[in-house]
Amino acid sequence: MTEDDDRGGMPWTPADFARQLQAASEDAVESQQELFEQFLSANAGGMDELSKLGPMSMGTATFKTRVQSGGRISIPDAEREALDIQEGDIVQTVVVPVKRNRSDSDE
Known part of the structure; x- marks a missing residue:
């Protein structure tokens, strides 16, 4: 076998x-x-x-987040603390779509 x-x-x-x-x-x-x-x-x-x-x-961080109304995204608390990011700071983002929750009727 x-x-x-x-x-x-x-x-x-x-x-x-x-x-x-x-x-x-x-x-x-x-x-x-x-x-x-x-x-x-x-x-x-x-x-x-x-x-x-x-x-x-x-410092850099890699995380997943959802796109909210108006195209807004949130940086999780842990990443903000680790990178010492505060309100008003300018950050650079690279966006890579991971998963799309769309149906055919959304088009």
Whole structure:
């Protein structure tokens, strides 16, 4: 009897799938952070103070949030505290759609 036969013909177990999904998710976050840092490097040239600091000295956060009415998004409390972001501060955002909750009737 082969290993696949023990699993009912599935080439992987649910635990294997969960590990693969976790690894893929971590790789995606890492890639997004690298892309974001490259983006900051490319844009920092015109911003005197930021160009002196460099992108690695600035804190970054990756999180998911919902778009609210008027196109508003919120930065979660934990990220605001970790990055010392206060009301009135100017921040730079990179938006990557994750999931769309739209039906065909919304168009």
